[in-house]
Amino acid sequence: MAADRPRALAARWMILGEWRAHPMRAVTAAVAIAVGVALGLAVHLVNASALNEFSQAVSTVNGDAELQVRGVSPAGFDEALYPTLARLPGVAATSPVVELEAGAKGADGPVTLIGLDVLRAAHVTPSLLGRPSGADAAHGPTSEAAFDDNAVLLSRAALDALQVKPGDRLDLTAAGRTVPLAVAGTLPGVAEGQQIAVMDIAAAQWRFGQIGKLQRIDLRLEQGADAGRVRAAIARVLPADAQLVSRESEARRSDALSRAYRVNLDMLALMALLTGGFLVYSAQSLAVARRRAQFALLRVLGVRRRALLGQVLAEGAVVGLAGGVAGLGLGLALASGVLALLGGDLGGGYFGGVEPELVFAPGAALVFLVLGLLTAMGGSLIPAREAARAQPAVALKNVGDSVDPRVAPRIWPSLLLLAVGAAAAFAPAVGGIPLFGYGAMALLLAGGVAAMPWIARTMLTPLQRVRVAGAAVDLAFKRLWGAPSQAAVALCGIVASTSLMVAMAVMVSSFRGSVDDWLGQVLADDLYVRAEASGGGFDPATQAALARTPGVARMVFQTSTSLRLSPDQPPLAVLIRPFDARRMPMIDSATPPAGATPVWVSEPAAWLYGWKPGQSITLPISGQAAPFFVAGVWRDYSNQHGAVSLDSADYTRLTGDAFRAGAAVELAPGAKPETVIAALRARMPPGLSVDFAEPKTLRAFALRLFDRSFAVTYGLEAIAILVGLAGVAATISAQTLARTKEFGMLRHLGVTRSQIVAMLATEGAVLGAVGVLAGIGLGLVMSQVLIHVVNPQSFHWTMETQLPWTLLASVAAALVAAAAGTALLAGRRALSADAVRAVREDW
Numbered sequence: 001m002a003a004d005r006p007r008a009l010a011a012r013w014m015i016l017g018e019w020r021a022h023p024m025r026a027v028t029a030a031v032a033i034a035v036g037v038a039l040g041l042a043v044h045l046v047n048a049s050a051l052n053e054f055s056q057a058v059s060t061v062n063g064d065a066e067l068q069v070r071g072v073s074p075a076g077f078d079e080a081l082y083p084t085l086a087r088l089p090g091v092a093a094t095s096p097v098v099e100l101e102a103g104a105k106g107a108d109g110p111v112t113l114i115g116l117d118v119l120r121a122a123h124v125t126p127s128l129l130g131r132p133s134g135a136d137a138a139h140g141p142t143s144e145a146a147f148d149d150n151a152v153l154l155s156r157a158a159l160d161a162l163q164v165k166p167g168d169r170l171d172l173t174a175a176g177r178t179v180p181l182a183v184a185g186t187l188p189g190v191a192e193g194q195q196i197a198v199m200d201i202a203a204a205q206w207r208f209g210q211i212g213k214l215q216r217i218d219l220r221l222e223q224g225a226d227a228g229r230v231r232a233a234i235a236r237v238l239p240a241d242a243q244l245v246s247r248e249s250e251a252r253r254s255d256a257l258s259r260a261y262r263v264n265l266d267m268l269a270l271m272a273l274l275t276g277g278f279l280v281y282s283a284q285s286l287a288v289a290r291r292r293a294q295f296a297l298l299r300v301l302g303v304r305r306r307a308l309l310g311q312v313l314a315e316g317a318v319v320g321l322a323g324g325v326a327g328l329g330l331g332l333a334l335a336s337g338v339l340a341l342l343g344g345d346l347g348g349g350y351f352g353g354v355e356p357e358l359v360f361a362p363g364a365a366l367v368f369l370v371l372g373l374l375t376a377m378g379g380s381l382i383p384a385r386e387a388a389r390a391q392p393a394v395a396l397k398n399v400g401d402s403v404d405p406r407v408a409p410r411i412w413p414s415l416l417l418l419a420v421g422a423a424a425a426f427a428p429a430v431g432g433i434p435l436f437g438y439g440a441m442a443l444l445l446a447g448g449v450a451a452m453p454w455i456a457r458t459m460l461t462p463l464q465r466v467r468v469a470g471a472a473v474d475l476a477f478k479r480l481w482g483a484p485s486q487a488a489v490a491l492c493g494i495v496a497s498t499s500l501m502v503a504m505a506v507m508v509s510s511f512r513g514s515v516d517d518w519l520g521q522v523l524a525d526d527l528y529v530r531a532e533a534s535g536g537g538f539d540p541a542t543q544a545a546l547a548r549t550p551g552v553a554r555m556v557f558q559t560s561t562s563l564r565l566s567p568d569q570p571p572l573a574v575l576i577r578p579f580d581a582r583r584m585p586m587i588d589s590a591t592p593p594a595g596a597t598p599v600w601v602s603e604p605a606a607w608l609y610g611w612k613p614g615q616s617i618t619l620p621i622s623g624q625a626a627p628f629f630v631a632g633v634w635r636d637y638s639n640q641h642g643a644v645s646l647d648s649a650d651y652t653r654l655t656g657d658a659f660r661a662g663a664a665v666e667l668a669p670g671a672k673p674e675t676v677i678a679a680l681r682a683r684m685p686p687g688l689s690v691d692f693a694e695p696k697t698l699r700a701f702a703l704r705l706f707d708r709s710f711a712v713t714y715g716l717e718a719i720a721i722l723v724g725l726a727g728v729a730a731t732i733s734a735q736t737l738a739r740t741k742e743f744g745m746l747r748h749l750g751v752t753r754s755q756i757v758a759m760l761a762t763e764g765a766v767l768g769a770v771g772v773l774a775g776i777g778l779g780l781v782m783s784q785v786l787i788h789v790v791n792p793q794s795f796h797w798t799m800e801t802q803l804p805w806t807l808l809a810s811v812a813a814a815l816v817a818a819a820a821g822t823a824l825l826a827g828r829r830a831l832s833a834d835a836v837r838a839v840r841e842d843w
Contacts, residue, residue: 028283029276029283029319029376035330036272036275037326038327039334040273041327041332041364041368044361046335065124067231068216068245069085071216071564072241074561076213077623078213088230090225090229091221091225094218096201100174100175100210103172111161111162112196113197114196115205115210116198118147126189148200149200149202150180153183153184154183156187156190157194157195164183166184166186175208176659179207240620240623241620246567252567263794273371273372274375275496277376281493282492284316284383285383285386285489308388309388316379316384317377317380319376332358335358410454411451411454414454418451425440429794434793437786437790441503445782449492449496459773471755475751494771494775495774497815498774498775500779502776502778502779502780502783505804512706513799515702516703520699522585526665526673526695529663531661531662538659538663543557549679550679551671553667553668553671554666556580557663558576561576562574565609573642579645586635587633589613598629599630599631601633601642602642603634603635604636604796615629617630621651635797640797736822736827760827761827763823765819768816772811772812776812
């Protein structure tokens with residue numbers, strides 16, 4: 001035990017001495033770990049807070065029901081189902097509900113209009129009951145105001161958004177009807193931020209044209225009832241246009257709404273942490289190389305290999321722990337700022353109208369802290385093994401680079417990693433998440449970095465045979481060839497950061513370019529018209545009058561609805577418009593047989609539901625399950641959770657609904673848009689408010705939405721670039737400062753300061769150029785995994801590769817300049833030491 005104490009003191013002295021001598025090396029690695037932990041934690045907290053708030057909002061609208069029967073479309077189902085469910089064994093109480101999406105002047109987004117049977121709702125969903133104002137308030141929620149045909153109760157958020165108060169008049173538009181109502185009170189049980197209006201169910205059915213229709217039925221089970229048996233009994237009596245949902249299925253649906261977006265942001269955030277791990281590797285490799293003689297002396301004094309391995313790992317653990325703790329604080333601050341600036345959807349648009357408060361998750365914080373710690377220790381593992389394996393007799397001589405430049409490095413480990421990564425890219429998603437795709441990215445990155453010694457040798461060997469006139473450049477070439485391990489360490493950091501940057505940049509550029517091309521095809525008309533108010537639009541008579549407007553060559557009317565095909569999945573969009581192959585980017589098609597009703601499914605719908613051209617499917621478009629023929633698959637970037645396109649004539653034949661909410665206008669030759677817009681406005685029905693837009697306006701708006709959705713991705717990419725530049729600078733600087741004795745020897749041999757500075761600048765530029773070339777090549781390969789594996793498996797979209805040449809050139813130039821400039825500045829600092837003192841071994 002007494003002999004172990006001096007060894008422990010020596011180990012601590014070595015660690016503290018190294019950090020005192022090169023503090024920026026450890027600080028840079030810790031900062032990289034902190035950035036990765038902070039980004040990962042911030043993205044997780046923001047998404048978790050938004051999802052929690054969104055789930056509470058859904059629970060508010062759904063009330064306290066244990067089970068619900070919902071219509072598969074906004075049209076709802078026959079109210080005759082209500083007494084059937086009420087009589088089922090195990091059902092204690094039922095509450096019929098009309099639920100419509102309503103619009104009102106001044107509303108920020110739609111208002112959810114709920115029609116309730118107050119007496120029934122009091123036993124099933126009491127949280128939806130309101131508080132009347134004035135004299136009625138004394139009588140509670142079952143006062144006369146609750147049954148008034150002209151009364152509506154509003155949530156606090158709806159009152160604020162519509163700028164009304166109890167006693168005011170309000171016009172609500174839903175299902176194509178605008179109804180004047182009196183604000184009779186408030187809804188104290190509704191979660192903050194939810195725009196909800198509640199009125200009597202009979203009044204809602206009558207005044208909004210829903211006679212005989214319900215959108216949902218809330219159910220409460222008897223105490224002790226077998227929930228599974230009750231669900232089975234309900235399922236047996238459900239028509240095709242209704243489905244059973246539960247709290248659990250609603251939670252899964254809410255999670256599925258943004259799961260792919262959240263997971264991808266988490267993975268992109270962890271890329272910064274992965275880059276930090278390579279920076280730790282570079283820093284630790286340089287530290288081990290600098291202290292080889294000290295480690296050898298400890299071995300001679302009796303320290304075991306395992307103790308040296310533990311010492312270097314402990315250094316990495318301290319760096320990881322310091323970076324992780326700092327990252328937790330930074331992540332909390334970042335999450336708070338993002339919620340204030342971007343809201344809870346991180347630009348994705350999944351949680352519109354939700355204003356979440358930050359919810360701290362101790363478990364997630366601990367996970368990211370452990371990830372930071374493990375990443376730093378993983379980056380220290382290889383240098384630790386090199387320190388433990390070094391032969392003391394050889395290392396004590398401090399003969400220079402640990403690798404003989406004449407020995408060819410092994411390439412087979414790199415090829416094995418690359419092969420396994422390529423194989424993982426072909427594996428399917430797991431639970432809708434491309435886990436193997438992310439694994440392929442990590443394996444390809446590891447394989448590329450593992451190939452750096454071989455790449456460095458291959459690309460630097462020709463420099464050994466190059467004859468140049470300048471002594472400085474010649475010395476730089478000879479030094480790079482003669483110290484292959486140090487060159488490989490510097491290249492690892494450059495390649496890791498460059499490849500991740502390039503992969504992300506190419507993916508985003510390809511996605512944006514593909515969306516831009518797609519918009520150019522789908523927005524092929526001259527004008528687009530859309531009714532502003534929810535439920536507003538054009539009846540057949542209005543459509544005929546508008547189509548005859550002077551200057552209009554062709555006017556195609558269209559609308560949309562939705563279908564809930566699965567309780568666990570977000571609704572499927574149904575687009576109703578005349579089929580026109582010129583305006584639908586078809587991927588595959590099939591000719592429908594005579595008498596079949598064709599539908600065209602979007603690419604995401606084909607992924608999610610397994611639909612293929614030529615297949616027959618059933619959809620409850622008309623309230624009953626009707627057969628349809630899949631006539632084609634088309635590319636659609638506007639509906640992530642899938643869409644089907646149905647010809648207008650077929651939709652009207654099946655449903656009898658000829659009402660349309662929008663139109664695309666093709667102008668006659670020579671017609672001016674502003675003149676046609678004025679003429680169309682003159683023919684609009686009284687009270688109908690519409691928006692007009694030209695394709696260029698819609699295209700610019702769509703691209704702004706795209707950029708907003710990828711705002712966080714752009715930010716993560718910028719941070720990755722900065723972390724990569726800092727890592728390159730730290731690695732080159734540390735290597736340069738560790739060569740003080742070499743510079744002193746060169747000065748004794750007559751090499752001038754300016755020649756040494758030029759030599760260092762050349763070395764940095766060459767290493768930067770080699771690293772950038774290798775990093776761009778690896779990044780392009782990794783980008784193909786993102787484009788053709790991760791994105792299709794996450795979002796079910798395919799795209800064409802489009803390279804951002806300007807960004808790639810800028811990043812390459814910045815990295816080469818950073819490597820050369822850092823070497824230059826660090827060399828000037830190292831040369832400030834006296835040449836005689838620099839070469840004294842016993843100083």
